[in-house]
Amino acid sequence: MTIRDTVGSVGEHELQREYGTADRAARFYSDQVLAHLNPAMIEFTGRQEMAFIATSDSRGECDSTFRAGAPGFIHVIDPHTLAYPEYRGNGVMASLGNIRENPHVGILMMDFVHDLIGLHVNGSARIVEDPELRATVPDLPDDHSGGRTPERWVVVDVEEAYIHCRKHIPRMKPVTTKRDWGTDDTRRKGGDFFDAKATSRESPRGATADSKVVVPDPAPRRRARRTAAAVEK
Structure with missing residues (x-):
């Protein structure tokens, strides 16, 4: 069995x-994909202040979200396991709801300031309440930005960990700013920035399914080719 047979999707x-x-x-x-976090990856994770989290439900409907906190808010429990906190939010539970249906999760941590490099971590996730995880992980961080307290954690069993190259990562400069961590004040949270509240839930006038641009879909051709290959076998 080769590395091609054990890593990556069929697609x-x-x-x-x-x-x-x-x-x-x-x-x-062969050179970059590990099934665990090595020391360099653990050190990198421990100083990140943000991460992008990708999940999908049981039907494959996707969601991508952003998580942030003080350095170390993503806690490496051991080389095969990490956890990130879930604070009080808007109550939608989109990511957690997906994880309940489908445990597969993708995490992307990006260093835009110092190393200009990224780390992908893919794995299987589960939801663990804060007291329960603290009972088994004594060094779980309790110093969180703005005094926020995690309500629960997402614990991820690492299946793949690999680099995101710096080729197109922009350099950014952090600035000191006051953040209203945990606020329920609409204005301080950003308000209705995209004017969604006043926007009709109907499609824009004149826009119908028939007016959408038709983009070629090669999927039927691919399916036919796979079917033909199966017949040949």
């Missing part, structure tokens, strides 16, 4: 063959 490998990148991808899998 990845199909496209690598179609576009002629299989050898290049195999080198990346």
Whole structure:
């Protein structure tokens, strides 16, 4: 069994063959993809102040969200396990709801300031209440930005960890600013910035399903090719 057989999705490998990148991808899998966090990854995670979290429900409907906190808010429990806190929010529970249906989660941590590098962590997640996790993880951080207290944690069993190269990562400069952590004040949270409250829930005037731009979908062709290949076997 080769690295190509054990890392990546079926779709990845199909496209690598179609576009002629299989050898290049195999080198990346072999050189960069780990099934745990090594010391350099643990150190990097421990100083991050933000992360982007991707989840999907049981039907594959996706959600991407942002999480932030003081350095170390993403806590590495051991090389195979990390946890990030869930604070009081808008009550929608979009990410947690997805995790309840589908445990697969993707985390992207990006250093825009110092190293200009990123770390992907993919794995299987579960929801653990704060007191329960503290009972088993004594060094779980309790010093959170603005005095916020986690209500619960998302514990992730690491399945893949790999680099996001710095080629297109912009350099940013942090500035000191006051943040209203945990506020329920609409204005201080950003208010109705995108004017959604006053926007009709109906489609814009004149916009119908028939007026959408038709983009070619090669999926039927791909399915036909796979079916043909199966018949040949």
